[in-house]
Amino acid sequence: MSEFEPRIVAFLCHWCTYTGAxxxxxxxxxxxxxxxxxxxxxxGAVDTIYVLKALIDGADGVLIGGCHPGDCHYQTGNYKAxxxxxxxxxxxxxxxxxxxxxxxxxxxxxxxxxxxxxxTHMVEEMKRKGPNPIKKMWTV
Amino acid sequence: xxxxxxxxxxxxxxEALRKLLRRxxxxxxxxxxxxxxxxxxxxxxxxxxxxxxxxxxxxHPLAPTMPVQSARIVSNLxxxxxxxxxxxxxxxxxxxxxxxxxxxxxxKLDHLVTIGVDCLGTYEVKxxxxxxxxxxxxxxxxxxxxxxxxxxxxxxxxxxxLRLACRMCENPVPINADMTIGLFGHDAxxxxxxxxxxxxxxxxxxxGVFELSSDESDSRKQVASQLIEQRIxxxxxxxxxxxxxxxxxxxxxxxxxxxIRCHNCMVACPICYCKECVFRTPTFEHxxxxxxxxxxxxxxxxxxxxxxxxxxxxMAHMATSCIxxxxxxxxxxxxxxxxxxxRMVGHEVQSLFDYVxxxxxxxxPPVTTFREDELQLETGAKx
Numbered sequence: 001m002s003e004f005e006p007r008i009v010a011f012l013c014h015w016c017t018y019t020g021a022x023x024x025x026x027x028x029x030x031x032x033x034x035x036x037x038x039x040x041x042x043x044g045a046v047d048t049i050y051v052l053k054a055l056i057d058g059a060d061g062v063l064i065g066g067c068h069p070g071d072c073h074y075q076t077g078n079y080k081a082x083x084x085x086x087x088x089x090x091x092x093x094x095x096x097x098x099x100x101x102x103x104x105x106x107x108x109x110x111x112x113x114x115x116x117x118x119x120t121h122m123v124e125e126m127k128r129k130g131p132n133p134i135k136k137m138w139t140v
Numbered sequence: 141x142x143x144x145x146x147x148x149x150x151x152x153x154x155e156a157l158r159k160l161l162r163r164x165x166x167x168x169x170x171x172x173x174x175x176x177x178x179x180x181x182x183x184x185x186x187x188x189x190x191x192x193x194x195x196x197x198x199x200h201p202l203a204p205t206m207p208v209q210s211a212r213i214v215s216n217l218x219x220x221x222x223x224x225x226x227x228x229x230x231x232x233x234x235x236x237x238x239x240x241x242x243x244x245x246x247x248k249l250d251h252l253v254t255i256g257v258d259c260l261g262t263y264e265v266k267x268x269x270x271x272x273x274x275x276x277x278x279x280x281x282x283x284x285x286x287x288x289x290x291x292x293x294x295x296x297x298x299x300x301x302l303r304l305a306c307r308m309c310e311n312p313v314p315i316n317a318d319m320t321i322g323l324f325g326h327d328a329x330x331x332x333x334x335x336x337x338x339x340x341x342x343x344x345x346x347x348g349v350f351e352l353s354s355d356e357s358d359s360r361k362q363v364a365s366q367l368i369e370q371r372i373x374x375x376x377x378x379x380x381x382x383x384x385x386x387x388x389x390x391x392x393x394x395x396x397x398x399x400i401r402c403h404n405c406m407v408a409c410p411i412c413y414c415k416e417c418v419f420r421t422p423t424f425e426h427x428x429x430x431x432x433x434x435x436x437x438x439x440x441x442x443x444x445x446x447x448x449x450x451x452x453x454x455m456a457h458m459a460t461s462c463i464x465x466x467x468x469x470x471x472x473x474x475x476x477x478x479x480x481x482x483r484m485v486g487h488e489v490q491s492l493f494d495y496v497x498x499x500x501x502x503x504x505p506p507v508t509t510f511r512e513d514e515l516q517l518e519t520g521a522k523x
Binding site: 047048049052053056057058069070076079080082083084085086087088089090091092094095096097103104105106133134135136137138139140 | 383386387388389390391392393397418423424434437438439440441442445446447448449452453455456457459460484485488489492493506507508509510511512514515518519520
């Protein structure tokens, strides 16, 4: 049987992490092709419902990428994203679901290498965790 | 804070309270009162907006049921220009919901006078109706609870229990009210305490409604704290049992397995105020072939496919402001333990931000603010 390849849904903000991902490409950084990127204007635009939807529909991990603190194009969207992530992780962990399938990372437009490293690291971690248990539940 | 003790005549505290409300109306402290009133059928009570003092007949400020969350009504009444001052008689959870809704700009305080009542707990609407029909009699259903107010040992009559949300409520004493009807520590057949916030004092004095003679009584606080202690015990027990049962999402789905997605819990919830809820929009309306792909992947899939996401999203959206009124439990046709779930989850999420919903008008809800130096671990910082 072939090795488990996790599928990661990534919500990346336009001004920093998405551009950072772009830089990773143009500078030929290598990273595993396990992520599906969704391009948003701001990490603060990621409502928890989309994170939950991704996990319930079978993603093995969710990555949210935003600007470093102080760098948000909309001033404070990334800080609000951080609170939302903390809330949803607290809820999931209380209900016995591994909250570390959700990653929030600050990656700037100039950090192509950091983007590639983050994805590489996350894919490794999700492989170690194994498939998302929701994928086996026929009742959702 | 100043207080006064109102004497009760003929052992009837309700009549004393009606008189008080009448005086508020007649002295134009308020232009209308929102207060529970006995239904003509005798089956229960309903919040009633009263302008004519004569309509205060059968008003029941201590009504032992809560058919709807008054915070929702207060939102409707105050969001525009009501054209008069409204005195709203509310239980403490309703008042806390008002505080939360005010923060979300769904309640305007300009024309609102909040009158909190020490809450002895409420029965399910259907239980009350049944007991009232079986001639356990409305009087004994309230009276029995009132008897416990003096000592804090509040017990319903045999054969009927308070709602679980009330049995585990650690906030029976209203906070942030303009005026509070204090029952704890008093023999309600003799006297009732009225506590008045500083901002109301001058108005009441000028209009000669009553003299504010004393400070808040200590006995009220002591008696209330006994009751609170007992309720916290119940609450923690409920949390513990829930935690033992729900150890993973599969166990959660087993707990919620009879959910029919009626969304009643959401409709009843005072905190779920969005005019256009995401679950009422086509956001997750999938293409037909998507369902077959899911079924293919898992062999088969429960239809519709939105139970887990509905409950988890609701938690994520409102757990920080859940004031624990328990109307979601009351609204659920299949008796799912949604209040226990929300209270347990909410308790921890709220403590994450040291936030107590309903505690203070000035506190900002956690989802609308942040601190620069918090939650570093969430972004991968090593501890």
